[in-house]
Amino acid sequence: MTVDVLTALAVKARGAAHAGCVCAHPDTVLADRQDGTVVRHGDTVAKAHAPGTDPGELASRLAVAAHPALTDTLLAPLRPTPVDLHGRLVTFWPYGTPVDPENPEAAPWEDAATLLARLHQAPAPDGLPPMRGPAKAARAIARLRAVGPHPAATPVLRAWSALPAWARAEASMPDASTLCHGDLHLGQLVRHPAATGPWLLIDVDDLGVGVPAWDLARPAAWYACGLLPPEEWTRFLIAYRHAGGPAVPAHGDPWPALDVAARALTVQTAALAIAKSAAEARPLDEVEQAVIDACDRMSGAPPELVHDFAK
Known part of the structure; x- marks a missing residue:
């Protein structure tokens, strides 16, 4: 992903985290691959999905993750629908601590x-x-x-x-x-x-x-x-x-x-x-x-x- 798009994704993450206010949390790129780019700001994560992702299918999958019956199984998104970023669909998630690969x-x-x-x-x-x-x-x-x-x-x-x-x-x-x-x-x-x-x-x-x-x-x-x-x-x-x-x-x-x-x-x-x-x-x-x-x-x-x- 280009630097400009990464910057825009970070702006999206900050906006989702703070609704317009400014804070000192750094932006952290958690992943930058062809099939998805993920940026963290504070306790909020923004993910730009792969180019060509079907919006209807992604919406169906988000609805499953957001279903109350699966709150003990799948991490629920912060927003029920993705937003567009330079032709890429972006979703927002709470940050979670990953498995430690060194242990x-x-x-x-x-x-x-x-x-x-x-x-x-x-x-x-x-x-x-x-x-x-x-x-x-x-x-x-x-x-x-x-x-x-x-x-x-x-x-x-x-x-x-x-x-x-x-x-x-x-x-x-x-x-x-x-x-x-x-x-x-x-x-x-x-x-x-x-x-x-x-x-x-x-x-x-x-x-x-x-x-x-x-x-x-x-x-x-x-x-x-x-x-x-x-x-x-x-x-x-x-x-x-x-x-x-x-x-x-x-x-x-x-x-x-x-x-x-x-x-x-x-x-x-x-x-x-x-x-x-x-x-x-x-x-x-x-x-x-x-x-x-x-x-x-x-x-x-x-x-x-x-x-x-x-x-």
Whole structure:
């Protein structure tokens, strides 16, 4: 985002925080990516959504986050409708304290799982668009293909082609009724009120109806690739089941339910790793290579062995 637009976004954040008065709080850029720019002023956050965001779909997603029945699950927006900023839709939110990436031992896996289970059990309003998880995976593959020939791309594209059409966003999802987050990772949790309140889910850009297993797929894929310790995956899975989450059976092997989504998230992660390393003209790091190697192993593994593709 240009400096001028960043400045304008900061002005929007200050206006939402103080309704015209002046204060000494600094403006802080929390994120500046192609898919969204976020600026904080005091206890208020302004988010400029990705170019081309559908205003009707965003409004539907904001209404879900603002619904009183989900106050213990989703962070509610400060305003019910977005505003326009140089052609970008902007929404306003209270600031919450994020998960500390420097303290992985304190990662709130149980809280994340419980929040997901609550979300998945909440009634989805009529007219809510599909959750955008598969569409994001498809965009990651498009970024990979735009890189051009790359020695690491072959196993990733092979694993992608083996997925069912719905997981590649080429067909409707088999579940069109379950309320899903669409992009669950620990960066999507904050404490509100800041530092002292309960954990809540944020970022409704991908929220919608679809296959709830997609929301468990990233930690499942990390575990399968050897990037998430087994005890942390077990804590997450047990907490989700204990809270009544419908994405996996209450007992027994969860992997038949998680297989497709876990594979898709592994492919998405690998595709983005290659695209980013190519853009930065650097070799793949150890973690990125591990995910690509997992795609290679996945290609020859039967579905029921998805949780062994790190071996």
